[in-house]
Amino acid sequence: MTTETPHIVDTSPHEWKYISEGGSTIVFSYSGPAHPQFDGTALRLRKGPVPAHEDPDKYSQPQLESEVEEPDDPTIVFQRTVIERLVPKEHLPRLDAVRVERTWLQELADLTEPHRPLDRRAKDRIDTGRRKAVLATDLVGGQGWAVEIKPKWGFLPSPKHLSSETREIKTRTCRFCMHAHLKSTQGEDVSLGYCPLDLFSGDAGRVARALHTLWDVWIGSGGAVNNLRVFVGGKMLKPTAEVRAFSTLACMHVMSLAPLAEQLFPAASPENTPPPAHTLNEARDAFTAALLPLLLHTPVLRTLATLQRTLDALDVEGLAALWAGLRPDDAHKLGKGETDPDMDAWTRFVDEYLVRQAGDGESGDAVPTEDELRYRLAAYLLSASFKDCSIILRMRPRSEGTEPAGTVTVIDLDVKSIGRLSKWEKLDREIVDAYRGIAPRDCVDSSAIS
Known part of the structure; x- marks a missing residue:
């Protein structure tokens, strides 16, 4: 584990406020006590289809070995490799990787469901099988x-x-x-x-x-x-x-x-x-x-x-x-x-x-x-x-x-x-x-x- 990547369990799921969501991601804003790594940030999580949450082991990627590193979200890599060469960085949000865990994500998902649009709730939910998410400028x-x-x-x-x-x-x-x-x-x-x-x-x-x-x-x-x-x-x-x-x-x-x-x-x-x-x-x-x-x-x-x-x-x-x-x-x-x-x-x-x-x-x-x-x-x-x-x-x-x-x-x-x-x-x-x-x-x- 690298020390540069912050870990979401340093915060409580109750400290993240639901903002909005799109077809593949859902976004939260940090609203907890002062924290040098999370102040002024938004958490962007990938979603998965509802059936994936009925049988998580069937749909999520198995955790093979503890030393196997899940890659950063493609959005981060794509921005750094492609987008920042075409759009000035001052007009782009900061995007960093953050570590997440299944138990923490599940608690956040349970807290969030009542605040989500009904049509979204019928189709998808937070993908609790992920081990990394995106931390962005709020x-x-x-x-x-x-x-x-x-x-x-x-x-x-x-x-x-x-x-x-x-x-x-x-x-x-x-x-x-x-x-x-x-x-x-x-x-x-x-x-x-x-x-x-x-x-x-x-x-x-x-x-x-x-x-x-x-x-x-x-x-x-x-x-x-x-x-x-x-x-x-x-x-x-x-x-x-x-x-x-x-x-x-x-x-x-x-x-x-x-x-x-x-x-x-x-x-x-x-x-x-x-x-x-x-x-x-x-x-x-x-x-x-x-x-x-x-x-x-x-x-x-x-x-x-x-x-x-x-x-x-x-x-x-x-x-x-x-x-x-x-x-x-x-x-x-x-x-x-x-x-x-x-x-x-x-x-x-x-x-x-x-x-x-x-x-x-x-x-x-x-x-x-x-x-x-x-x-x-x-x-x-x-x-x-x-x-x-x-x-x-x-x-x-x-x-x-x-x-x-x-x-x-x-x-x-x-x-x-x-x-x-x-x-x-x-x-x-x-x-x-x-x-x-x-x-x-x-x-x-x-x-x-x-």
Whole structure:
């Protein structure tokens, strides 16, 4: 055992507060007494399917020998090997390994279950078979407030590698807006009206429109749509059914959003006097005004859009065509038989990507060779990481007479599996097919026309 890796049993499970969770991980914030290794940190744990907890020995990896070291979580290795070479470290969270134990994890899991969404509880739970987890910068806990935005795809594809059947649709309406339409026809809560190209545009009016729409969807869905999440004092806020039932003139101080109102509006009344009521429209305007300067001045969105565009230069259609030309026997099974790049392969890929970008840039040409195919497969996987990440806007507490300020950090840059390529190609066809025949939305890609 190395002394550099902290051990979670130095804390109590009761000292970790549930924050949120995604498809594969669940996140907690440290709220215990002062501790040099855990102050200001968040614990990110892997989840496993519910059956794994009915028979843990059946699903978890056996502990062979005490000296066998479980590797660090792939997220840590991937960030250090790949992401930190493409995104400045000041815009990334600290990620370190921490040791965990089954008994401790089981107690935390039991404490957490009542606080988790019912749909999540039905599918998965903390994987108690793990021996290492991720200790990250806590970007939502403590004083002040924080906003998580999942921007999604920030570009329109080049027409060069698109088929005649999809070219007009894909170069007019962005992937997110088309996908939102498909989900809405399937009865899902989606961010209809939000266009990522507005958020990525760098234009104050368009960015404000994106924030307004995200706010309206957040309120209207009761926080069910994950493109926007709001945290105050480390607690994720959920607009209640009461909030949704009210008109936009409803008073915030009698609703579940009161903690946010206290952050958005400076206290202007004497102590012990109830704060003035604010309408939801006023709150939305204050919310937008607080976040807008950060989003307009940070280089993060421009970096993400550039990485997405240059790594996905072919679109999945062009990638599938390159694959079919070199793998005719598996032409309709994109990625079949290929293995995920290991970290050495990822290092070589980033080396080549940076050389190409330093030269003439990413032209989008794809010579039909095995080396080029491997490069393009890895590039598309990495583009998916940047399309699916989130940004955290960490805001300092606002007091009367002071302007809010904060930081922007990119999170959830997980490595994607090559086994998902075929599914993504199929989904791409479904999204475009579902969009045919409706009045298209004109999504404006500012970077493409500048």
